[in-house]
Amino acid sequence: MADLDLGAAFIPALHKPAALLPIAKHREALLYLVETSPVTIVIGQTGSGKSTQIPQFLEQAGWCADGKVIGITQPRRVAATTVAIRVAEEYGCEVGQEVGYSIRFEDVTSERTRIKFLTDGLLVREALVDPLLSRYSVIMVDEAHERSVSSDILLGLLKKIRRKRPELRIIVSSATLQAEGFRRFFEETGGDGPGPGPGPVASIISLEGRTHPIDVLYLEKPAEDYLDKAVSTVLDIHASEGPGDILVFLTGRDEIEQAVQAVSERSARPGAGPPSLLPLPLYAGLHADQQMYVFEPAPAGCRKVVFATNIAEASVTIDGVAYVVDAGFVKVRAYNPQTGIESLTTTPVSKASAAQRAGRAGRTRPGKCFRLYTEEAYLALPDAAAPEVQRTNLAPVVLQLKALGIDNVLRFDFLTPPPAELLARALELLYALGALDEYAKLTRPLGLRMAELAVEPMMAKALLAAPGFGCLGEMLTIAAMTSLGGGAWVQHEGERKRSESARRRFAADEGDHLTLLNAYQAFATRGRKEARFCQENLLNFKAMARAVSIRAQLKRYLERFGIPVDDAETRGSSSTATATAPGSQSKAEQIRRCLTAGYFAHAARMQPDGTFRPVSGSTVLHAHPSSVLFNRKADWVVFHEVVETGDKTFIRDITKIEKSWLLEYAPEYYKAG
DNA sequence: GCTTTCGTG
Known part of the structure; x- marks a missing residue:
């Protein structure tokens, strides 16, 4: 496979972009x-x-x-x-x-x-x-x-x-x-x-901008396995093309780590000194110091090859790239308005994305782009991806539009209107949360305050309900930590075991929200000044610092609403939330009740086989392996997020609740059941 | 047995 001749496998594009001039x-x-x-x-x-x-x-x-x-x-x-x-x-x-x-x-x-x-x-x-x-x-x-x-x-x-x-x-x-x-x-x-x-x-x-010409090349025949083809193309470029680094677009971390591994194995020549091809990964989840390598010039006599997600398409620019290899796929998040479940699926890129990817080759010198698909396949691609507003949970959007005085969101002049079902589902949820009244008008002060808080509606509701449960300080922390989207813990490739045990140090029997609270409180009391604290506990320092900022900002909002936040109570007592600490049951229960008041629409019950079912519908839900409730017994739970990837649907950030609380805090929503 | 990527006085 590594012997494939580049000239034979790829054919040039029929049309080339014109040379461009300064602004x-x-x-x-x-x-x-x-x-x-x-x-x-x-x-x-x-x-x-x-x-x-x-x-x-x-x-x-x-x-x-x-x-x-x-x-x-x-x-x-x-x-x-x-x-x-x-x-x-x-x-x-x-x-x-x-x-x-x-x-x-x-x-x-x-x-x-x-x-x-x-x-x-x-x-x-x-x-x-x-x-x-x-x-x-x-x-x-x-x-x-x-x-x-x-x-x-x-x-x-x-x-x-x-x-x-x-x-x-x-x-x-x-x-x-x-x-x-x-x-x-x-x-x-x-x-x-x-x-x-x-x-x-x-x-x-x-x-017209100043860029260098880029030759676009397509495969003559479709590739059977684009990951394999990406690796062999990289080796071929290295063997037969002039100087310049290589940028390869793949879809995610797994693929990227595999490709890095494959290149380092296949480019190593026993006894011939250090390999002259330096493979590097680049994706958002990689921690900062590892991302830095990508920007450093390759050592003399060495060519850099960066395997990246679409982070390198627009967010991050790497100078010195002369060759782009585009596998032609991207992972896309979509929201199903019928089930309320998000999915993350691998999809062919759009023509617009393909052009953007190719453009990354010509930033500092003339370049080449090798597309791992045929020109015919390219011509069949959609011009652009569906805009985000057509495939996302619109509850935050609707809430914001209402707060901007746009009462009739169906008539808002969208660039492309979202499907009516998405708007309908958003309106239903906001009504159930009490942000909208029966005429779909924003309620005051609740709905307006929810719109102003920079967290999504279910969490906003929980925060605003927290004073009534006596756990506002804790909920502020939980809101900030869930905003990190799982980024609180660093994920070392090949260090999964260690990161598991690190997480278990903060684990609470009640679930992930209280675990996040424990981690934050430990960080706030011991880790803020000590870099070692984060290292030992595999916490992501930058993400934790961000949680501190988010928490402070949310706190300022609440104070502006006239809701006092008493932090003295929560500060410095890092174990108040764990079930093992004496006298702590009531605080943990307050938090779980409060979460139920916001997340009742995300409730599920564990089945004898260990999977979960939502209150209505028959979707099989799995606890995400990163959850402390993964492989543990539970009955009723609420969760922050549900995402379908591949063939399974995972729930993340899960907390145990009592069934009776659902009826207590969302009687209308659950009156039938 | 596991997340594409952005973002809100």
């Missing part, structure tokens, strides 16, 4: 368009300088007169900060002065800030306080083609705001394939009546 050339045309048309859709490659240059052009052209601000949204926190730092440098000021950024936990802006970078989710939140976003003269939504829920919502809001603020200028930055869709969206009259004035509303401008 400054387009300055006048861009400013003219922004001046004359309310919405400008900007097409530009990554690296065209659109995110850094356009805000400066606008500022120089006077768009910040009268103290107005230019806002540029980014889908990711790192992007918001790094671009702001770059622009501040070019502008010649310190970050936080004329140029600043704002992301959760970090507001680096001041009175003087005129160019402000922020995450799109944060700008949606600003609209809660300032519905017309009146401090902004121009809002640029960068990377809108990624179609995140918050950028979609933002575009819907901006279209609405424009009717009341015709002077507002909107810039949408998009990849080529999606630009026309954005233009049409802003041209169409929405659900709220006609737009102002005649003439075109939205215009498209293409800003």
Whole structure:
């Protein structure tokens, strides 16, 4: 297999992209368009300088007169900060002065800030306080083609705001394939009546960026096993192509570890000195110091090959890559509105993703992209993936829209409307939680407060119910820890046993939520200053530090609602929650009751065979192996999350409850059963 | 017997 000749296996693409030019050339045309048309859709490659240059052009052209601000949204926190730092440098000021950024936990802006970078989710939140976003003269939504829920919502809001603020200028930055869709969206009259004035509303401008040419090559025949093919292609490139690192796109951690293993075995030549091919893994779950290797240049005489998930598609950029190998698959999360179960399945990539992946080869020099599928298969791929808003649990979205004063969410001007069933299910849950009344209006104060808390609705409900159960301090911690999404513990490959026993040190009989509470309390009292504490207990220091910030933020919210948080009671008593500590039963029970009040819709009962069944329906649910209740006996439980992967459906973050509590805290929801 | 990736004063 390793002897496959590259030239014979791959054939060149029929069409090549044109060579591209720098952005400054387009300055006048861009400013003219922004001046004359309310919405400008900007097409530009990554690296065209659109995110850094356009805000400066606008500022120089006077768009910040009268103290107005230019806002540029980014889908990711790192992007918001790094671009702001770059622009501040070019502008010649310190970050936080004329140029600043704002992301959760970090507001680096001041009175003087005129160019402000922020995450799109944060700008949606600003609209809660300032519905017309009146401090902004121009809002640029960068990377809108990624179609995140918050950028979609933002575009819907901006279209609405424009009717009341015709002077507002909107810039949408998009990849080529999606630009026309954005233009049409802003041209169409929405659900709220006609737009102002005649003439075109939205215009498209293409800003050619500076990138190097990339040769795209396809397989002649489909590969039987793409993982195998990826490894052999890497070895072939190494043997027959010129210098430059290799980036391989696979779907997940398992595949990546296998590929790394295979390359290091197959490239090692006994007695021939150190191998000249250095395989490295890259995925989000990898801890920070291991991710760093990817950015270091390979040692002299050595070629780096990075096996990555789609984290390397847009979030992380590795310089020096000349060859991309694209297996053509990605794992996609989807939400089933009938069952309320999320799934995580391997799916072919879209043309847009494939283009983005190929583009990673030409950042610093001409490159090649080897697609491990045929050109025919490529042509059959969808143009773009289904937008997130069509395949996610919409309860948080609906709650936020309601809080923004959009009562009729069915008529909200979505870029692409979500399926009606998704909206219906979200409305049902929010009603059951008491966030909406029987007319689907936001309740006050409960619903409004739930919308303002930065946790999902079931957890928000539990938090707001916590004072009544006498466990607010503990619930704040549990909310913060579950927000980490399992990231509290580090997962060393090949060290599963050790990480299991580390987790067991904090284990509570009642389940995972109390286990998380124990881990946090131990960290807060002993681990915060000691790096060794985290190492010994295999806790992820960065994630734990994040939990501390999230907890502090949630606490500030509650205090703003006039709900006092007494931390003295919980601080320093790391074992209050475990069942083994004397006199602790009642605290643990308060917490379990409180969780039931929020998570009653996620209740299940263990069967004699050790699997679980939900209250209604017959789905077989398995405790996730990371749960302390894995392989342990239980009766009724509530859980935080349910995800179907492969052929099994797992529940995660599980806590034992009593059946009678379901009737006590959700009588309407459970009146029949 | 195990998670693609983002994100909320």
